[in-house]
Amino acid sequence: MAASSVFRPGLFNHKVAIVTGGGTGIGKAISEELLELGCNVVISSRKVERLEAAAEEMRQKIPASSPARVTPLQCNIRNEDEVKDLVSSVLKRYGRIDFLVNNGGGQFSSPAEHMSSKGWKAVIDTNLTGTFHCCQQVYAAWMKQHGGVIVNIIADMWKGFPGMAHTGAARAAVDNLTKSLAIEWAASGVRVNSVAPGTIFSKTAMENYKDLGPSLFKMSISSAVCFLLSPGASYISGDTLRVDAGQSLYHSMWEIPNHSAWPEAPEGENQEALKELLNPKSKL
Ligand SMILES: CCCCC/C=C/C(=O)SCCNC(=O)CCNC(=O)[C@H](O)C(C)(C)COP(=O)(O)OP(=O)(O)OC[C@H]1O[C@@H](n2cnc3c(N)ncnc32)[C@H](O)[C@@H]1OP(=O)(O)O
Numbered sequence: 001m002a003a004s005s006v007f008r009p010g011l012f013n014h015k016v017a018i019v020t021g022g023g024t025g026i027g028k029a030i031s032e033e034l035l036e037l038g039c040n041v042v043i044s045s046r047k048v049e050r051l052e053a054a055a056e057e058m059r060q061k062i063p064a065s066s067p068a069r070v071t072p073l074q075c076n077i078r079n080e081d082e083v084k085d086l087v088s089s090v091l092k093r094y095g096r097i098d099f100l101v102n103n104g105g106g107q108f109s110s111p112a113e114h115m116s117s118k119g120w121k122a123v124i125d126t127n128l129t130g131t132f133h134c135c136q137q138v139y140a141a142w143m144k145q146h147g148g149v150i151v152n153i154i155a156d157m158w159k160g161f162p163g164m165a166h167t168g169a170a171r172a173a174v175d176n177l178t179k180s181l182a183i184e185w186a187a188s189g190v191r192v193n194s195v196a197p198g199t200i201f202s203k204t205a206m207e208n209y210k211d212l213g214p215s216l217f218k219m220s221i222s223s224a225v226c227f228l229l230s231p232g233a234s235y236i237s238g239d240t241l242r243v244d245a246g247q248s249l250y251h252s253m254w255e256i257p258n259h260s261a262w263p264e265a266p267e268g269e270n271q272e273a274l275k276e277l278l279n280p281k282s283k284l
C-alpha cells in the first residue's frame with residue numbers, strides 16, 4: 001500500500017472499523033487510509049458487486065506484513081434489521097467494533113416545491129435515519145460496554161442547501177444528533193463527531209492539482225476522519241469539523257434574484273425615503 005497517510009503506521013493495528021458507503025468515493029479513501037494504518041475495515045453498502053470489487057482492489061494494496069483485513073458486507077442503512085445483521089456479523093467475525101464511520105448517503109437535486117413526499121423521505125431515511133440506525137446498533141451491541149469512536153460525514157449546509165433542501169435538513173439534523181449522542185454516550189467512553197466536507201470536485205482544484213485534484217481532497221477528508229478516530233482527538237466530542245478550505249465562510253451557490261416582493265414599508269417618512277432610494281427620479 002502506497003504510504004500516503006500522515007499518521008504513524010500501525011496506529012490502528014488490530015482495531016476494527018465499519019465504514020458505510022466504504023466502497024466508493026470518500027468512503028473508499030477513508031477505508032484505504034484506515035487499512036494503511038493497520039485497522040481491520042468492514043466496508044458496507046447496498047451494491048454488493050461494487051463492494052466486492054473495491055475490497056479486492058484494497059486487498060492488493062495491503063502489505064503481507066500488515067495485520068489489516070478488509071471485508072465487504074451488504075447493508076441498506078435505511079433498514080434497521082439489515083443494520084442489526086451487519087453489526088452482529090462484524091462482531092462474529094472480528095469480536096469488536098472500535099470505530100464507526102457513517103459515510104453512506106446521497107440525494108438528488110430538485111427545487112423544494114417539486115420534491116415528492118417519497119423522494120423527501122428517501123433522502124431523510126438514508127442520511128438521517130440510516131446514520132441513527134448505525135449509531136444505535138453499534139452502541140447497543142458493543143460501544144456501550146467497551147467505548148469507541150463514531151464519525152458522521154455530513155455536508156456544507158451551514159447556509160441552508162437550496163436545490164437540495166432534503167439533504168440540508170438531514171445533515172443539519174445529524175450535526176445536532178452528534179451533540180446529543182456525544183453527551184448521552186460520554187460515560188460509556190464513546191466519542192461522537194462529524195466531518196463536513198466542502199465540495200470535493202472543482203474546476204479550480206483540477207486546474208491547480210491536475211490529476212491529483214479529486215483524490216487529494218478525498219484524502220484530506222480521510223485524514224480528518226482518522227484524526228478524529230485517533231487518540232490525538234481523545235478530548236474532542238460532540239463537534240463538527242469543516243474540511244472545506246474555508247468554502248463555507250465565503251462561498252454561496254445561490255443568490256436571491258432581484259424581486260419586488262418586499263413587505264410594504266410603514267406609512268410615514270421612512271416610506272418616502274425608501275421610495276426615493278428605489279426610484280431617485282420620483283422626487284424630481
Ligand atoms: C452541488 C454540489 C454539492 C454537492 C454536495 C454533495 C455531494 C454528494 O453527496 S456526492 C454523491 C452522493 N451520491 C448521490 O447522491 C447519488 C445517489 N442518490 C440516490 O441514490 C437517490 O437520490 C436517493 C438518495 C433518493 C436514494 O434513492 P433510492 O433509495 O435508490 O430510491 P429511489 O431511486 O427509488 O427514489 C425514491 C424516490 O426519490 C425521488 N427521486 C430519486 N431520485 C430522483 C431524482 N433524480 N430526481 C427527482 N426525484 C428523485 C423519487 O420520488 C423516487 O421515487 P419514484 O419517483 O417512485 O422513483
Ligand SMILES: NC(=O)C1=CN([C@@H]2O[C@H](COP(=O)(O)OP(=O)(O)OC[C@H]3O[C@@H](n4cnc5c(N)ncnc54)[C@H](OP(=O)(O)O)[C@@H]3O)[C@@H](O)[C@H]2O)C=CC1
Nearest residue numbers: 021024025026045046047076077103104105106155199200
Ligand atoms: N462529494 C462531495 O462533494 C460531498 C459528499 N458528501 C457526502 O459524503 C458521503 C460520501 O460521498 P461521495 O463519496 O462523494 O459519494 P458516493 O456516491 O461515492 O458515496 C455514497 C455511498 O453511500 C452508499 N449508500 C447510499 N445509500 C445507501 C444506503 N441506503 N445504505 C448503505 N449505503 C448507501 C453508496 O453505496 P451503494 O449505492 O452501494 O449503497 C455509496 O458507496 C455522502 O454521504 C455524501 O453525500 C458531503 C459533502 C460533499
